Structure formats: structure tokens, C-alpha cells
Amino acid sequence: MSNIEEIKKKLKALNAEYAKIKNIALEERKAFGIKLNEKRSELQRELQEAILTEETESIEKIDITAPCAPNQKIPEIKRGSHHPLMMELRRVLSIYSHMGFNIMEAQQLDDEFHMFESLNFPEGHPARDGYDTFRTAEGFIPPAHTSTMQHRALKRYKKDLENGGQIAVVIPGRVFRNEDVDATHEHTFYQCEGVYVGKDTTFAQMLGVLKNFFEAYYGQNLNIKTQPGYFPFTEPSVELLIEKPKTLGGKGDGWLEMLGCGMIHPNVLKMAGINPEKYKGFAWGGGIDRLVMLKYGLNDVRYFESGKLDFLKEF
Ligand code: DAH
Numbered sequence: 001m002s003n004i005e006e007i008k009k010k011l012k013a014l015n016a017e018y019a020k021i022k023n024i025a026l027e028e029r030k031a032f033g034i035k036l037n038e039k040r041s042e043l044q045r046e047l048q049e050a051i052l053t054e055e056t057e058s059i060e061k062i063d064i065t066a067p068c069a070p071n072q073k074i075p076e077i078k079r080g081s082h083h084p085l086m087m088e089l090r091r092v093l094s095i096y097s098h099m100g101f102n103i104m105e106a107q108q109l110d111d112e113f114h115m116f117e118s119l120n121f122p123e124g125h126p127a128r129d130g131y132d133t134f135r136t137a138e139g140f141i142p143p144a145h146t147s148t149m150q151h152r153a154l155k156r157y158k159k160d161l162e163n164g165g166q167i168a169v170v171i172p173g174r175v176f177r178n179e180d181v182d183a184t185h186e187h188t189f190y191q192c193e194g195v196y197v198g199k200d201t202t203f204a205q206m207l208g209v210l211k212n213f214f215e216a217y218y219g220q221n222l223n224i225k226t227q228p229g230y231f232p233f234t235e236p237s238v239e240l241l242i243e244k245p246k247t248l249g250g251k252g253d254g255w256l257e258m259l260g261c262g263m264i265h266p267n268v269l270k271m272a273g274i275n276p277e278k279y280k281g282f283a284w285g286g287g288i289d290r291l292v293m294l295k296y297g298l299n300d301v302r303y304f305e306s307g308k309l310d311f312l313k314e315f
Contacts, residue, residue: 004054007047014040084315085190085304088292089172092192095216096170099209101194102157106173109140110148118151119233120267127232132178142176146193147233147285149173150264153195154272161279166198172288183300190288195264197274197281203236203263206282210261214242218295225255234262234283248294256294259286 017036024032082090093103121128131144149171157167171193179185196209211224222245226238241257244250261284266276289301303311 002054003050004047007043007050011040011043011047014043081312081315083304083312084296085288085292087315088295089190089192089288092213092217092288092291093170093172095213096192096194099168099212101168101170101196104149104153104156104169104171106143106146106149106171106175106191106193108142108174109136110143111141112139114148114151115141115143118268118271119147120265120271121232125232127230133176134178143173144177145175145285146171146173146191147231147283149193150195150233150268150283151272153193154197154269154274158272158274161197161274166196166201167281168196170194181302183302186289186301186305188305189301191285192288193283193285195281195283197264197269197279199279201263201280201282203282206261206263206284207240210240210259210284214258217291218245218248220245220247227257229260229262231260231262233265233268234260235265237262240284240286244294249297256290258290259284261285 014036021029021033097103115131116125116128133144134142136142153169153171154167157169160167173191173193174188175191176188177185179187181187194209196206207224207226211222214222214224223243225241227241229237229239231237238261239257240259240261241255243252244254244256246252261282264281264283269276269279269281289304292298293301
């Protein structure tokens with residue numbers, strides 16, 4: 001019998017003693033009761049100790065200093081990997097940072113001011129409809145584009161302008177749209193925004209920066225062209241297209257729209273406390289998903305958010 005059971009048995013016997021109290025002469029009852037109570041407390045203490053001892057002894061003892069058995073097979077560890085979009089984003093940022101751009105990270109929850117007002121979309125502006133996204137119960141906005149960061153970038157690096165330099169920032173971020181999802185539309189995707197402001201900034205410089213970027217990313221010379229676009233925060237506004245590279249399946253005939261860009265609207269500069277008479281800038285924003293899909297010949301944007309391991313393991 002284990003020690004625990006023995007003590008339990010003694011306790012049971014003791015409980016039976018209590019039944020005798022009523023037969024004991026009145027003057028002795030008190031002393032008898034006190035004695036029984038003392039005995040019971042003692043047994044209960046012993047029981048607790050016995051339980052603790054048994055528990056401690058049952059814990060498996062492991063010698064953590066023991067040497068590995070010489071032929072012991074070390075279990076194979078399944079390693080995770082970076083998501084293809086994050087790997088490619090790293091390449092994108094590396095190209096821009098070699099060009100001298102700073103990097104800021106976009107917010108995943110923003111507000112009305114940064115989503116619209118700071119970008120020269122006054123209240124009731126019809127172009128707001130083009131950026132249909134979600135709202136949290138508290139009224140925060142999961143941003144529909146990374147341009148929501150322009151105002152913050154301008155303010156944060158304004159001092160570089162005042163010190164005779166330029167503002168040069170790229171801002172990658174996750175963005176959200178209230179879309180019907182299909183092979184080319186996702187509710188959640190990634191963009192990279194760029195902002196450049198200096199004294200004599202020109203539209204031609206913008207085209208040079210962007211052409212350089214695409215050539216570095218795809219590792220080949222590319223043709224680019226623009227077509228008119230409209231964004232309230234740039235004037236003029238254009239869409240930039242690249243000719244589909246032959247090495248990536250292009251037949252010398254297709255143009256692909258890669259991003260929106262333009263010269264920063266004077267109102268956007270003014271709102272960030274930058275004098276548009278003195279400084280000019282350009283900005284652009286484009287999807288990372290699209291960039292990566294072209295590089296790897298993917299035809300369905302939904303793979304990125306799907307969590308499909310077969311797909312992820314190919315990278
Ligand atoms: N934010 C725009 C969009 O998602 C793209 C864009 C256009 C960004 C022009 C810019 C810009 O910075 O200057 O549709």
C-alpha cells in the first residue's frame with residue numbers, strides 16, 4: 001500500500017471516532033474533540049506532503065548534460081520560408097535604396113485626413129469613389145493605396161529640403177479594396193509609393209527614375225511610355241506602361257500598365273508646409289503583386305493570399 005493510501009485509511013478511521021463523541025461524558029467531551037481535531041490536522045498535513053513527494057518523484061528525470069548518442073538521427077527540421085511577395089519587396093527596396101531613397105513603412109489603419117484631404121480630395125470629390133475600402137467599427141480606414149503616406153513623408157523629411165537637399169522616400173505597404181475578387185483583383189495587396197521633392201525637379205527626371213527602376217528589377221533594357229491619367233494629388237497625372245519584355249513572354253506588341261505617377265499637386269505640398277513656388281516634386285505608386293506576377297509569369301493574383309503551400313514552395 002502506498003503511503004498516501006495508508007494516510008487516507010487512517011483519516012477514515014479517525015472520522016469514525018467522531019461518531020463516539022455523543023457517548024462520552026459531557027465534562028470529557030471538549031478535551032476529546034480537541035484531541036481528534038489535532039490528530040486530523042496532522043494527518044491532513046502528512047497527506048499533502050505525501051502527494052507532493054509522489055508528484056515530484058514521478059517527473060521524468062532528464063540529464064541535459066548527457067552527450068548525444070553517436071549514431072542518433074537528428075530529426076529533420078521543416079523550415080519555413082519568406083513569402084514570395086516579401087522576397088521581391090526586398091529586391092524592390094534594395095534598388096530604390098541604391099538610388100538614394102529612404103524607406104518608410106505604411107500604416108495598415110489610417111484616417112480620413114490622410115486618405116483624402118491631405119491628398120487634395122476635398123469632401124464630396126467624385127474621385128473618392130475610386131478608392132472604396134473598408135472601415136473599422138471605430139471609423140479607421142484600412143488604406144486603399146499607399147499614397148495615404150505622402151503627407152507624413154513630406155513632413156518627416158521636409159528638413160532635408162531646408163538643409164539644401166531633397167526629399168526622397170519610398171513607402172511599401174499593404175492596401176485594401178472593397179473589390180469583387182478575381183484573377184486580377186484582390187481585396188488585399190501590396191503597393192510601393194515613391195515621393196521625390198527638390199528645387200528643380202522635372203517630369204523627365206521622374207521618367208528616368210522609373211525606367212531605371214524597372215530595368216534594374218527585370219534585369220534588362222525596357223521601353224516605357226505614359227498615357228494620361230487622373231489623380232487629385234498630382235498635376236499632370238499619368239499612368240506608366242512598360243513594353244512586355246520578350247524574355248518574359250512579350251511578342252513586341254504588348255504594353256502593361258505598371259503604376260500611376262505625376263508631379264505633386266501644389267496643394268499637397270502646401271498642406272505639408274512646403275512652398276510650391278520654391279520646390280517641385282513627383283510621386284508614384286504601383287502594385288507589387290503585379291510586378292511579381294509579370295516576373296514569374298503568374299496569371300492569378302489570388303495565389304498570393306491563398307496560403308497554398310504548393311505555390312509557396314516554388315519560390
Ligand atoms: N495611389 C494611386 C492608386 O493606387 C497611384 C498613384 C498615382 C500614386 C499617382 C501616386 C501618384 O503617388 O502620384 O491608384
